[in-house]
Amino acid sequence: MQPDKDVIIIGAGAAGLAAAQYAARANLTTLVIEEMAAGGQALIIDNIENYPGFPDPISGFELSQRMERHAIKFGAEFSFGTVNGVEKKGNIFQVTTNAGSGTISSHAVILATGAKHRQLDVPGEKEFCGKGVSYCATCDGPLFKNKRMIVVGGGDAACDEAMYLANLASEVVIIHRRNRFRAQKSLAERVLKNPKINIRFSTECRAILGTDRVSSVKLFDNTEKREYEESTDAVFIFVGTIPQAQAVAEIGVKLDESGYVLTNDHMETNVRGLFVAGDVRTTQFRQIVVAAGEGAVAAHSCSQYIDELRGQAYS
Numbered sequence: 001m002q003p004d005k006d007v008i009i010i011g012a013g014a015a016g017l018a019a020a021q022y023a024a025r026a027n028l029t030t031l032v033i034e035e036m037a038a039g040g041q042a043l044i045i046d047n048i049e050n051y052p053g054f055p056d057p058i059s060g061f062e063l064s065q066r067m068e069r070h071a072i073k074f075g076a077e078f079s080f081g082t083v084n085g086v087e088k089k090g091n092i093f094q095v096t097t098n099a100g101s102g103t104i105s106s107h108a109v110i111l112a113t114g115a116k117h118r119q120l121d122v123p124g125e126k127e128f129c130g131k132g133v134s135y136c137a138t139c140d141g142p143l144f145k146n147k148r149m150i151v152v153g154g155g156d157a158a159c160d161e162a163m164y165l166a167n168l169a170s171e172v173v174i175i176h177r178r179n180r181f182r183a184q185k186s187l188a189e190r191v192l193k194n195p196k197i198n199i200r201f202s203t204e205c206r207a208i209l210g211t212d213r214v215s216s217v218k219l220f221d222n223t224e225k226r227e228y229e230e231s232t233d234a235v236f237i238f239v240g241t242i243p244q245a246q247a248v249a250e251i252g253v254k255l256d257e258s259g260y261v262l263t264n265d266h267m268e269t270n271v272r273g274l275f276v277a278g279d280v281r282t283t284q285f286r287q288i289v290v291a292a293g294e295g296a297v298a299a300h301s302c303s304q305y306i307d308e309l310r311g312q313a314y315s
Contacts, residue, residue, distance in 0.1 A: 003105035013040025014288045015278025016112035018295030020071035026303040030076040039064025108273045113244035115279040124208030132214025137161035144234045153238035159183040166196040267298035
């Protein structure tokens with residue numbers, strides 16, 4: 001059976017866009033299916049100043065547009081809709097969507113759906129996203145050098161990012177709703193000993209305030225049962241992420257304990273022909289440049305896999 005496409009890429013964030021470019025350039029018929037708009041989480045970043053080759057900051061929107069155009073230049077096609085499921089029959093994948101013909105077949109699939117930041121769901125969080133509210137210290141911390149920053153969360157990510165921000169900020173205040181950190185003991189101890197980090201245990205963030213940018217937060221002290229306001233220039237939220245691996249949940253893909261997809265160094269999963277790149281994959285460092293690199297590796301591995309399939313067909 002000859003499928004509709006050589007490879008279907010699910011998701012058009014940095015990983016999916018880089019995979020599309022490399023797959024199309026390798027002369028594979030390539031279809032990218034994206035639910036919203038090309039760019040993923042990068043679209044909400046005002047200024048990206050750490051992407052190699054761009055010494056002057058570039059908006060996430062512009063970088064995403066360039067990556068999309070680059071992939072299209074090599075022949076990648078884009079379709080916008082929701083992927084409802086992925087099945088594998090023999091060596092052919094069937095990808096079901098809510099758009100167009102409904103089901104599209106391919107030799108291989110690259111999953112690049114990313115992970116959604118878990119949100120606080122408090123007033124002001126959405127309104128000030130990219131205007132002082134951030135979910136990435138490495139991306140946005142340098143924009144607030146020598147300013148006061150608030151970190152919300154108490155796990156490994158919150159403590160790690162607070163330590164990073166402490167090298168940039170005049171002061172970092174950690175807000176955590178529990179009475180102790182959930183982070184690893186050694187990491188928590190380093191945070192507790194850092195003179196530039198002030199910790200507010202048993203405290204909740206109730207609202208994020210400002211006019212055109214963040215200027216303060218409304219906090220609630222659960223011990224003293226009082227609400228008060230705290231000034232800040234930035235709020236970094238690290239209360240977990242939700243990997244978007246639902247599309248491949250039914251075909252036996254191995255996940256880690258947090259629901260991220262497990263792969264080897266070639267971005268291969270335990271399901272032959274299914275590759276994964278970007279934030280939906282188990283990885284130590286979630287950055288645009290890392291996702292793009294993983295997308296390139298996934299496309300290269302995918303090309304080798306399809307060559308192997310064709311070789312078997314002709315032998």
